[in-house]
Amino acid sequence: MFWFLAVAMVVVVAAVTLAVIGGGESEVLPEAPPEHTVDQLPLTRPVGRADIDALRLPLAPRGYRMAEVDDVLGRLGAELAERDARIAELETALAGARAGESGRPDTFDEPGREPGEEQDR
Structure with missing residues (x-):
């Protein structure tokens, strides 16, 4: 029974490995461009809320690139x-x-009346 489980595990691991690698096809993936932020923040005007919402920082293996x-x-x-x-x-x-x-009279005061003087009703 032990040998059967060991052989079955090796077959499953081999099948998963071939599926991940691509089954031995000779297709080569294109080189991915390096992830560097081309400063997406505008230089000609102040940064706005929409600029911050649209900003996407590149990821590194353990999170974000600290320098970026x-x-x-x-x-x-x-x-x-x-x-x-x-x-x-x-x-x-x-x-x-x-x-x-x-120190100036209010522009809405009536002419001839002192500022702060009560108006008779």
């Missing part, structure tokens, strides 16, 4: 820092503009 991921994350970090600086600059300009307007 580091490059993309570095680029995104720099753009986010640039946006944060621009937002802070605009918020400062807006606060300055609002502070400058506080």
Whole structure:
């Protein structure tokens, strides 16, 4: 019985190996191009949500290629820092503009009436 199971296992392993290899056919698979990210993020405009959704990083045997991921994350970090600086600059300009307007009468006040003066109804 033992010899029968051993021979059956060898036959099954041989059949699976031939199926995986292709049965000895002389077809040669074409060379696969190396997987390198051609930076898919736009260089001429800021990165948007759709760009991030469409981004696909190449896989390596144990996950993603560390250098590729580091490059993309570095680029995104720099753009986010640039946006944060621009937002802070605009918020400062807006606060300055609002502070400058506080001494001016409201444009909706009636002429001849002081700002803050109650209107009689």
